[in-house]
Amino acid sequence: MGKIIIYEHANFRGVSREITSDISNLGRLDFNDIISSVKVIGQPWVAYEHINYSGRLMVLEEGEHNYVGRSMNDTISSLQMITEDLHNPQITLYEHPNYQGKSRVIREATNLAAGFDNDIMSSHKVQRGAWLLCEHSDGSGIQYIAREKDNLPHYSAIYLNDKLSFLRPLRPGQQLCPGGIALSSPQPCSWHPGCHPAPRGRNSNSRSPAEMGRIILYEHTNFQGLSKEFTSDIANLRDADWNDLASSAKVIGQPWVLYEHSNYGGRFLVLEEGDHSFFGTKLNNKISSLQMITEDLSNPEITLYEHANYQGKSRVVREATNLAAGHDNDIMTSHKVQRGVWLLCEHSDGSGIQYLARERENLPNYKAINFNDKLSFLRPLRAGRSY
Known part of the structure; x- marks a missing residue:
């Protein structure tokens, strides 16, 4: 399903080890508290500060991580691979302990601080996938990994009661064949004769008629950070946990109008088809409602x-x-x-x-x-x- 290669120094230098299964104590590999960079192939891994998967944690998803950061550098003592199917994640949050009160089903990365549900959740049930729960909206503070079928009746057990501001599902890695080659790779696997390259997907520029008008909002400039796609008007972005959060956008099809206040009030910004890497200082992090232009614009x-x-x-x-x-x-x-x-x-x-x-x-x-x-x-x- 996946593997992780750990390196002694930053930028993949020094002594290295390849690991393909959980290890509760890296001291057994003579690798305790010396990891500075890693490469992840396939499913995500969670690196822990202490043995037996405890202490501070760091999620490492597929790719090359040339430095694990100052807070975790040379402090990792155990590693755990995420084995769940991550393709269709779902978690239900509850306002009160024991799954009582207001509930909310979530299927994507969500900044609760930009909506109505910040710092009010007290329990959860994970239907599918694995989720990273964070105390602060930037992903910092107390963190917790909620795994599939994890029913947690009270957040006081993890010091997150009425403190949850951000959560996101862990991203799936590429599926690997028994020879360790990604099934999406065009390269056949010489280790495993039955492995063939995955068929090419359709052209990413082809779009169905249902996609004639949409906007993708991004949390930061230059299309960085969280993103969310909208295909219809929304009078209050707080309902989508996106109030006063957007800094850039991509528009496909018809133009959109972004408003400073809810219910399409206040100053506005017209965004026509294309990439808009920055909204400008006047409306950056100030968008509260969105409206798509639906008229025929071809003969004004x-x-x-x-x-x-x-x-x-x-x-x-x-x-x-x-x-x-x-x-x-x-x-x-x-x-x-x-x-x-x-x-x-x-x-x-x-x-x-x-x-x-x-x-x-x-x-x-x-x-x-x-x-x-x-x-x-x-x-x-x-x-x-x-x-």
Whole structure:
């Protein structure tokens, strides 16, 4: 199922040992308190500070770990492999001991600190997989490994009662053949004649019609940290444990609008199809609701009017337009949207007061949006690709 190669020094240098099963005391291998780096193949391993799988712990998932970190360097005394099937994890948390009170089923990495359930859980039942439970939202503090079929009636036993802020399932490693070759590898295994490469998956760029509009939020800039995919509007990201947490996003298909407050209120940010590595300082870690643009954006049109109630001079606009560079700057007072969705901006550089005008919207007076005689720039939202 897997193996771990432990090294005496950082960057995989010095004496090394390969281990394929649990070991409760590394002193028996003359390797107690000397591990500084490891390579993990297949299933995850848990490294413990003390013998018999006790003390502080560190989860080591598949890959190369060139340094185990200052807190665990040269302090590891026992190792345990995670043997559970990790492909479809599920844990149920309970508000009170003995599985009482409010309950919540979780199937993915979840930051409870960004929702309604921070520091209130007191017991759990693990249906599938293995889970890392953490005291703090950044994964630090007290940690506990909850394994499949682990029913823990009271978190006081692990010093986590009303302290749980973050949890995530452990990630499965590649399945290995008896010769130790990953079954997803294109290389046949010379040790095991019955082993053949896994078939290639479908092209990752192919998407079903159900995936025409989605957004993937990331906890940190440059698509780092926790992530979560959304395919429909959400009025309060606290319901998904994602309030005031997002810093970057990837948009596939139709544009999305990210709002500062719940129920689509406050300042907003329009994200069209593509990768957005940073939201900017004004809205970083401040997003509380999401809304997908569902209109047909391929042939946009809006009519602007000089006076309230669609009176006075009118102008039909079908493309991005800088009114400040012409005769109609700061004179428009009402509009009718024939097609598409439009971003209206107070200043010609897109800054200042902003407003989203949606298809079939007739707005008789810009005073209602604090925009009277202030419009300098507008543009239609860009359509995403069709799949």
